[in-house]
Amino acid sequence: MNPKPSNQNLQLEAQQETLLNTPITEPVPLWHSKRFLVALFMALCHLNTVFSRFNISIAIVEMTYPKIIETENSTVTQPPEFSWDSATVGSTLSIFYYGGFVAFLVSFMVSRIGGATSCSLTMMVSGIITILHPISLQHSFFLFLVCRFIVGISESLLLISVLEIHSQWTPQNEKSKLISISTSGINIGVAIVHGVCALLAHTWGWRMIFYVTGSISLITSLLCSIFIKNRPSDDKRISKQELSYMQERIALSSKKEVMHPYRDIITSSAVWALLSGKFAVTFGVSFITTFLPMYIKDTTQSDINKVGLISSTPNVLNIFMLPICGILLDYGKRINISVTLMHKILIGGSFILTSILFASSATISNFIVSIICFLLIQTLLFVINLVNQIIIISIAPNSSSIVAGLCTAVLAVSCISTRSLTTSMTTNHTLEEWNRCLLVMGGVSLFGGVLFIVWGSSEAQPWSFVSRAEQDDQGCQIDEKNGKMIPHCLDHKVNDCISP
Numbered sequence: 317m318n319p320k321p322s323n324q325n326l327q328l329e330a331q332q333e334t335l336l337n338t339p340i341t342e343p344v345p346l347w348h349s350k351r352f353l354v355a356l357f358m359a360l361c362h363l364n365t366v367f368s369r370f371n372i373s374i375a376i377v378e379m380t381y382p383k384i385i386e387t388e389n390s391t392v393t394q395p396p397e398f399s400w401d402s403a404t405v406g407s408t409l410s411i412f413y414y415g416g417f418v419a420f421l422v423s424f425m426v427s428r429i430g431g432a433t434s435c436s437l438t439m440m441v442s443g444i445i446t447i448l449h450p451i452s453l454q455h456s457f458f459l460f461l462v463c464r465f466i467v468g469i470s471e472s473l474l475l476i477s478v479l480e481i482h483s484q485w486t487p488q489n490e491k492s493k494l495i496s497i498s499t500s501g502i503n504i505g506v507a508i509v510h511g512v513c514a515l516l517a518h519t520w521g522w523r524m525i526f527y528v529t530g531s532i533s534l535i536t537s538l539l540c541s542i543f544i545k546n547r548p549s550d551d552k553r554i555s556k557q558e559l560s561y562m563q564e565r566i567a568l569s570s571k572k573e574v575m576h577p578y579r580d581i582i583t584s585s586a587v588w589a590l591l592s593g594k595f596a597v598t599f600g601v602s603f604i605t606t607f608l609p610m611y612i613k614d615t616t617q618s619d620i621n622k623v624g625l626i627s628s629t630p631n632v633l634n635i636f637m638l639p640i641c642g643i644l645l646d647y648g649k650r651i652n653i654s655v656t657l658m659h660k661i662l663i664g665g666s667f668i669l670t671s672i673l674f675a676s677s678a679t680i681s682n683f684i685v686s687i688i689c690f691l692l693i694q695t696l697l698f699v700i701n702l703v704n705q706i707i708i709i710s711i712a713p714n715s716s717s718i719v720a721g722l723c724t725a726v727l728a729v730s731c732i733s734t735r736s737l738t739t740s741m742t743t744n745h746t747l748e749e750w751n752r753c754l755l756v757m758g759g760v761s762l763f764g765g766v767l768f769i770v771w772g773s774s775e776a777q778p779w780s781f782v783s784r785a786e787q788d789d790q791g792c793q794i795d796e797k798n799g800k801m802i803p804h805c806l807d808h809k810v811n812d813c814i815s816p
Contacts (some may be wrong), residue, residue, distance in 0.1 A: 346490065347552045351562065354485045355494045357544050358478050359501030361435060364536045366505025366605075367529040368442050368471050369412065372464070372605050374513035376408060377613060397522075404457075406739035409606060411461045415468025416728025422724040423476050423721025425578065430546030431480030431717075434473060436537045444469035450523040472728070476720040483709045483716040487565035487602065492706055499702045506605055506694070541717030545698030549774040575770050587709050587719060589771035590704060591726045596764020597700045598730035600670060603757055604694055606737050614745040615683065655710070656774040659703050664774065666696040667765025674758030678751040693732075711773060712780040735779055 346352050383394040400408070441483045445466045452459040478498065486494050516524045546550040548562050581587055631790045670693050677689040708723065709716045737756065 317564065344555060349558055350554045351485050351494060354544060355497040358481060358498035359539055360536050361474060361478050362498060362501030363505040364533050365471050365474055366440060366502055366509055367532055368446055368467055370509050370605050371513055371525050371529045372409060374510055374517055374676040375522040376405060377526045378517040400666065402739045402743050406735055410732045410735040411464045412468035413728040413731040415465050416472040416724045418469045419472030419476065420721040420725035423717050426476050426480050427717040431477045432540065432544040432546045433482060434477040435481065436541040438470040438474040438477060439533045439537035442467050443537060445532045446526050446530030446533060449526040472724045476717050476724060479708055480717045483713060487562055489565060495705050496702055499705055503698055576718045577779040581715060581718055584777055585771045586773035586777055589768045590707055591722060592767040593764045594723045594726050595703055595730045596667060596760050597697050598727045599734050599760045600697050600757055602731045602734040603738060604690060611750050615747055659707060659774045660769055660772055662703050663700050664765045664769040667699050667761045670696045671758040671762040674754050674761065678754035707774050711777050713776060714780055
């Protein structure tokens with residue numbers, strides 16, 4: 317009996333143990349690092365997306381509802397500037413999301429030109445077209461819809477670009493923390509978008525909403541083009557210590573042009589579970605962020621200032637909740653809790669609670685109870701959205717832009733469905749109609765939660781690596797405790813593992 321194989325195996329196991337225990341590059345403290353700056357800029361990009369997406373929600377209230385002007389002696393009702401029916405309002409709100417389908421078709425371009433480059437370009441286009449919204453509406457309604465459609469394409473590509481940047485800049489052991497910081501931009505945006513837009517509309521008119529939000533996009537585009545690069549290795553401002561630290565912990569293809577396994581992605585149960593959750597969470601978020609102002613207006617007859625203030629209130633809590641959630645998720649990895657189990661508990665449990673809260677808001681006809689329910693619902697939905705962002709780059713580290721493109725297409729379908737369904741169910745704007753909408757929202761949330769619990773996964777899928785040779789060249793087995801990669805080249809037969 318030849319003892320060589322067993323001795324070789326013992327030697328290789330000892331080498332692996334040494335790799336795990338040997339001190340690696342000391343990390344640059346997160347709060348003083350370039351990767352933290354990148355996460356902050358991604359939060360700014362998310363905030364920009366919220367403003368471009370939902371500025372129409374307040375503008376359309378100012379444009380299509382009559383104004384009540386109170387003077388010392390009398391009250392005057394001023395007719396609306398645009399007398400649009402429900403179908404026209406629905407088209408105006410929905411056309412933005414049709415751009416998501418186009419973004420999905422060209423999502424492969426994001427990884428080719430680079431996430432940072434794509435990010436800057438899409439925000440520049442979005443900013444210019446948003447500023448042109450009032451001018452286009454003066455010429456024709458069709459031209460206005462074209463502008464909204466172009467902004468929809470740009471903002472959908474921006475979301476894909478942000479995830480591509482995360483796949484290049486986010487170490488495995490800091491994934492939840494950094495993505496939660498990035499996603500907090502959504503919460504800040506949703507918390508202030510209604511209030512800021514309502515103030516602009518009340519003070520200078522609805523046109524100023526588009527001028528200001530478009531300018532924000534242009535400024536953010538300029539800043540990103542200066543400070544954010546496609547890869548850490550392209551950034552001249554990053555320290556050698558941090559660059560080495562990140563390269564040891566980011567499992568990516570060494571090739572700039574990755575051959576994406578489209579067939580495997582489309583047939584993956586993990587991807588379909590993610591997409592079902594994305595559909596359900598977008599269905600709920602879209603309803604609240606778009607129709608909550610109308611719901612409050614129809615059920616309380618509040619003026620534009622109160623509508624903006626009340627509808628932004630439920631989002632303030634989320635600004636602080638998501639970073640805490642990200643820290644807890646990273647801590648769960650360090651104490652060896654299964655990442656998939658943690659995500660199933662968070663997503664499944666949040667969806668079930670969301671469905672209960674939607675039903676409670678519909679059956680208990682009390683305005684205060686409804687606002688409390690909306691506060692809790694938005695917190696839960698944004699927690700789900702955070703976990704979804706993490707899952708995208710977890711299951712497909714080398715094809716995150718393609719999976720993100722699929723999510724963008726599903727997001728478009730979900731938002732269009734929400735707007736079409738809600739506008740068709742609230743033709744008379746009565747409380748009973750709104751309550752039926754809330755029950756539908758609860759049912760969709762329950763559906764998404766059940767599907768993810770059954771089929772969801774947060775582990776890197778075998779198809780997420782280009783080829784066996786590519787795996788061997790870069791190494792992809794990762795110790796979740798410290799995020800360090802163990803090279804495959806020690807021995808392909810012993811280390812036959814391809815998932816982080």
